[in-house]
Amino acid sequence: MKVAVIGCGTMGTVHARDLYKLPGIELTGVCDLDLKTAQSLAEGTAAQAFASFEEMMAEVEADVIHVCLPTYLHKEYVLKAADLGKHVICEKPIALNLADAEEMIAHCESRGVRLFVGHVVRFFPEYADLHTKIEAGVIGEPGIAHFKRIGSHPGMAKAWYNDEEKSGGILMDLMVHDIDFARWSFGEVKEVYAMSHRSQGKEYALVTLRFVNGTIANLEAHWGYPGAFTTSTEISGSAGILRSNSRDSGSLQLVRSTISRSALAGVQVPGSPSYHDPYYYELEHFLASIRNNNQSVVTARDAYHAIEIALAAKESARSGRPVQIASKGGVPV
Incomplete structure (x- = not known):
């Protein structure tokens, strides 16, 4: 091919x-x-x-x-x-x-x-494992979930990220990863409440999603963090808790406030402890889906609903009020 x-x-x-x-x-x-x-x-x-x-x-x-x-x-x-x-x-x-x-x-x-x-988050081994365990009922019925995703501001490397009309800002570009994963794991979202703050070189958002099945997820995203790209997840259910943190392999950590030249050279890309990077597995899956005419684990309609939720979060942050999601059961209405 x-x-x-x-x-x-x-x-x-x-x-x-x-x-x-x-x-x-x-x-x-x-x-x-x-x-x-x-x-x-x-x-x-x-x-x-x-x-x-x-x-x-x-x-x-x-x-x-x-x-x-x-x-x-x-x-x-x-x-x-x-x-x-x-x-x-x-x-x-x-x-x-x-x-x-x-x-x-x-x-x-x-x-x-x-x-x-x-x-691509669906193809990170740690996230795929979290999803599998949720689906298998390892923690019982999911109740509360917390997601965090932080890194340097990509606008320092690529100016178009600073223009929200071009990038969509932190909710559309960064948090959309956790929005998609949460919807994949917990089903349809019915209500969104968000707060956000933006200043020179920094952007922060905190979003609460209320799902049709009763699960509540708190999503946090931060552009402008001076250290390495970091993600963490905690999902609690009726029978246990699942936790994942990309920094678990580290012991002593020193985070400097100065920005290195390497941080200015390109946008931060999260890593994963697997033989190939998750983007390799993502591409392998997409191309196999074409070759074999199979449904992909993530569809274009999933991508539609991810931005539907992100846009609702933007509106909530603007208005200060919860926003109801207009689609039911994954079908636009």
């Missing part, structure tokens, strides 16, 4: 390198407005480099287009790829509003191509 990548920033680089490693996959092209960036990535992946999507598609063969562009460009290039009859993998969040997300899903369906959205 042949794949081409558009966007050679942090995520485009991670995904292109993983595609290059995947058996049975040929990375045919990488594209970025900065041709030197594309050429640098091409040198290590045996792909051809381009500065134009149209030029790339005229020169190389591809069964799948992987869109790793900034969020505000997702819709445009997903539609272009679908018009060419190509399956599409798109980075999360799917879009910045529900109308665009719906159009992207419908357009891909009308062109007979698959659309996958990179909610």
Whole structure:
């Protein structure tokens, strides 16, 4: 199967390198407005480099287009790829509003191509294990969950993150990971309450989700933390508690307030103690879903509902009031 990548920033680089490693996959092209960036990535992946999507598609063969562009460009290039009859993998969040997300899903369906959205947390072994244990009833009926996700501000590396009209801000770009995981684990959300604060170089959000099944989840996200990217999860149920913390492997920790040069070079990407990184397993799964015509563990409709909840959180933070979710049982109403 042949794949081409558009966007050679942090995520485009991670995904292109993983595609290059995947058996049975040929990375045919990488594209970025900065041709030197594309050429640098091409040198290590045996792909051809381009500065134009149209030029790339005229020169190389591809069964799948992987869109790793900034969020505000997702819709445009997903539609272009679908018009060419190509399956599409798109980075999360799917879009910045529900109308665009719906159009992207419908357009891909009308062109007979698959659309996958990179909610990669489902492919982190520790999160997959948490989900499996919840589904198996190890902790009984889930009651209260706490999620935390903190890291440096990506706007220090990529200016477009600072523009909420382009990135969606911390709720749409960072917390959407835990929103998707919580919905995957606990079902549909019926009410959202949120608080947020934004200042120079820092952004913080605290969101409470009330699920149809009675579970309550508190989600915390922070951009501007001076240390390593960190996540933690605690889920309590009627028969026990599950805990996971990405810092558990460490003992003594020193966090400095100064920002290193490496932090300015690119956006922080969370790691995982597995043989391959989770992005590799995500891509392997998506491409196998295309090859075998199987349903993916995360669908484009899941991605739609993740931003539906994130947008409700943004509205709640703005108004100071709880917001009811408009969809029931995963079907928009």
